[in-house]
Amino acid sequence: MTHYAMVIDTKLCIGCCDCVVACKTENKVPVGLNRDWVVEATQGTYPNLSTEFRSERCNHCSNATCVTMCPTGASHYWNGSNIVLVDPNKCTGCKACIAACPYDARLIMHPGGYIDKCTFCSHRVEKGLDPACVSTCPTRCMHFGQLDDPSSTVSQLLKSRKYKVLNPETGNQPNVYYLI
Amino acid sequence: MLEQLLVSARSNPHVDPIISVWGWEISVYLFLGGLTAGIMFFSALMMILKKDEQAPFAVNGLSLLGPVVLSMGMTTLFLDLSHPLFVWRFYTTFEPTSPMSYGAWILVLFYPVSILQVLSTFRSGYGLLASLVDGFPLVGTVLDWAERYRRAIAWLALPIAVGLGIYTGILLSAFSARPFWNTGLLGPLFLVSGLSTGAALTALIARRHSERRLFTLIDAGLIVVELIVVALLLVNLSTGAALQLEAAGKLLGGSYTVAFWGVFIALGLLLPLILEYFEIRGMARRLAILAPVLVLVGGYVLRVIAVDLGQETTWTHYTSEFNTQLLDRLR
Numbered sequence: 001m002t003h004y005a006m007v008i009d010t011k012l013c014i015g016c017c018d019c020v021v022a023c024k025t026e027n028k029v030p031v032g033l034n035r036d037w038v039v040e041a042t043q044g045t046y047p048n049l050s051t052e053f054r055s056e057r058c059n060h061c062s063n064a065t066c067v068t069m070c071p072t073g074a075s076h077y078w079n080g081s082n083i084v085l086v087d088p089n090k091c092t093g094c095k096a097c098i099a100a101c102p103y104d105a106r107l108i109m110h111p112g113g114y115i116d117k118c119t120f121c122s123h124r125v126e127k128g129l130d131p132a133c134v135s136t137c138p139t140r141c142m143h144f145g146q147l148d149d150p151s152s153t154v155s156q157l158l159k160s161r162k163y164k165v166l167n168p169e170t171g172n173q174p175n176v177y178y179l180i
Numbered sequence: 181m182l183e184q185l186l187v188s189a190r191s192n193p194h195v196d197p198i199i200s201v202w203g204w205e206i207s208v209y210l211f212l213g214g215l216t217a218g219i220m221f222f223s224a225l226m227m228i229l230k231k232d233e234q235a236p237f238a239v240n241g242l243s244l245l246g247p248v249v250l251s252m253g254m255t256t257l258f259l260d261l262s263h264p265l266f267v268w269r270f271y272t273t274f275e276p277t278s279p280m281s282y283g284a285w286i287l288v289l290f291y292p293v294s295i296l297q298v299l300s301t302f303r304s305g306y307g308l309l310a311s312l313v314d315g316f317p318l319v320g321t322v323l324d325w326a327e328r329y330r331r332a333i334a335w336l337a338l339p340i341a342v343g344l345g346i347y348t349g350i351l352l353s354a355f356s357a358r359p360f361w362n363t364g365l366l367g368p369l370f371l372v373s374g375l376s377t378g379a380a381l382t383a384l385i386a387r388r389h390s391e392r393r394l395f396t397l398i399d400a401g402l403i404v405v406e407l408i409v410v411a412l413l414l415v416n417l418s419t420g421a422a423l424q425l426e427a428a429g430k431l432l433g434g435s436y437t438v439a440f441w442g443v444f445i446a447l448g449l450l451l452p453l454i455l456e457y458f459e460i461r462g463m464a465r466r467l468a469i470l471a472p473v474l475v476l477v478g479g480y481v482l483r484v485i486a487v488d489l490g491q492e493t494t495w496t497h498y499t500s501e502f503n504t505q506l507l508d509r510l511r
Contacts, residue, residue: 020188037190039498042183053187065356071280072269090269093262095194095201096280102357102495104199107192113263167495170356 002081003062003147004120006134007154007163008055009179012141015040015053019133019142023057026121026132033107035118036133052180055133055142058105058118059166059174060084066097066106074115078122082175085122088114102170120144147175189502197500199358199491205260207483210348211377212253214370214479217345218378219246220290222395223297224337227330235391238382240305243297243337245381250290279351286343293337299323300330345371352490359423360430361490365413369482372409376402377479380452380472392468393460399475400456403449410445427493436489444485448478 015038023029023036036057043050062082067075074090075097077083086097091114098106098115106117121131125144129135134142145152154177157163161179168174194201223243226235261267271288275281302323303310313319326333349370352361376399383395417428430436455471 015187017188033192034188034190036188037186038188040185040187042185043181045181068277069280069354071275071278071284072266073273073275074269088263090266091263092266092269093264094260094280095262096278098195098201099199099355099491100357104195104494104496106195108194108201108262113261114266170495 004081004083005147005154005175007143007157007177009141010052012139013053018136018138019055022132022136054178059103059176060120061172061174063173065100065172069096069100083120083122085119086115091115184498186498186500202487205256207487209253209257210483211480212249213348214345214374215377216246216250217341217374220337221341221375222378222382224334227334235394237386237391240301242382246294279354283347286347289340293340296326296333297337299326300333345374358490358493360427360493363416369409372402372406373479373482376406377476380475384472396456396459403453407449430489436485439485444478444481447474448481
């Protein structure tokens with residue numbers, strides 16, 4: 001299995017939201033909907049505060065509950081990798097996948113009616129390019145690559161830096177990593 | 181203190197600020213699905229137990245309600261689909277990990293068996309209608325054939341009824357992302373509630389006193405079992421981890437307290453149990469109609485609470501920085 005991962009350096013991210021705009025432009029996401037978003041997490045009590053910016057999206061989980069729960073096979077792993085895609089021609093709009101995602105990372109695409117979400121820009125990955133959000137980031141805090149390859153940037157970063165994933169207790173094995 | 185703000189304007193409909201993808205369509209479907217399970221279960225059981233004398237309606241007339249009620253439920257289920265032209269995709273595959281896929285196929289198994297049930301009792305249950313069509317060629321032969329195998333058909337119907345009833349609960353309980361649903365007790369709870377509503381409906385429609393009494397007794401027993409399952413569910417939630425505790429809090433003092441304790445427990449279980457007790461004792465006959473109606477209302481309220489509350493419980497809590505209502509103007 002090709003194991004794709006995104007590694008985002010929260011020490012470099014300034015929360016500019018360029019990734020959000022890049023995604024909307026690249027994937028022609030309809031007005032008012034978003035496939036990725038930025039969270040500002042502030043911890044502590046004034047004046048001892050620390051802030052972390054996180055660019056969030058579908059975690060393309062290795063054990064994706066949205067794929068497990070899909071009754072028609074519309075939610076599927078792309079080419080035997082961990083990239084989770086939805087096939088609009090199989091999706092009935094039953095919305096089980098939305099309820100099944102512990103990260104609330106799926107959205108209903110209007111007006112089509114089928115479910116849409118982040119694709120890790122599989123159409124770009126296919127050509128050897130980075131996802132649009134990664135290639136746009138002005139602070140270069142986002143990285144994309146394969147974890148099977150020990151020499152890839154993402155593997156090296158996870159070897160050398162402290163990191164976390166969101167809610168690992170879900171058991172979904174998310175693949176968006178945050179360097180902390 | 182940890183404050184998590186959404187700084188990009190995310191407001192995906194039905195996802196933000198809380199998941200609200202399933203509405204009344206799903207509650208109605210789960211209720212009618214459970215009711216259908218009860219209808220099929222008791223019509224089959226009474227046939228197997230040869231209760232023709234004591235419970236003639238359950239043996240001969242009840243099964244016709246099965247396909248009618250389930251078809252209404254499937255209509256609301258269809259209304260919920262946001263990509264409805266692709267509904268046939270449920271039947272081009274079987275997904276062994278998805279309870280919804282099992283459900284889609286159980287519904288397909290249900291119809292032929294249910295229709296066989298109706299055929300096998302058509303002459304005895306709907307004599308007038310049967311006499312109208314009996315003269316046609318083949319019809320008589322089919323009815324003869326179905327009547328000969330009526331007990332075999334009933335044995336076939338029993339597991340399908342149980343499967344249908346329990347699936348409506350398993351459907352929700354398989355969502356690990358929704359802490360309130362994620363308990364195995366939801367399957368038994370929905371099954372017992374479905375059987376109870378089925379028994380109540382039979383008691384409501386049956387004309388013969390012996391039959392009303394029998395189904396009142398059955399329903400009272402099922403209500404007691406349901407109360408026990410509900411108690412176990414509350415123990416399960418209120419002794420759980422943070423996410424379960426949050427879900428339990430909504431029932432124990434939170435926004436669903438009145439609906440759960442006041443409507444479901446008090447009006448939908450306890451009051452009908454008391455009324456049924458009086459009825460079995462031969463008292464308060466005039467209120468006989470009230471108990472089954474309350475049981476049916478309680479069964480529906482349970483589905484509404486389960487569907488709505490479940491979607492409110494989540495792993496992800498963000499506060500949006502933006503007035504998301506302004507975004508609606510863009511759409």
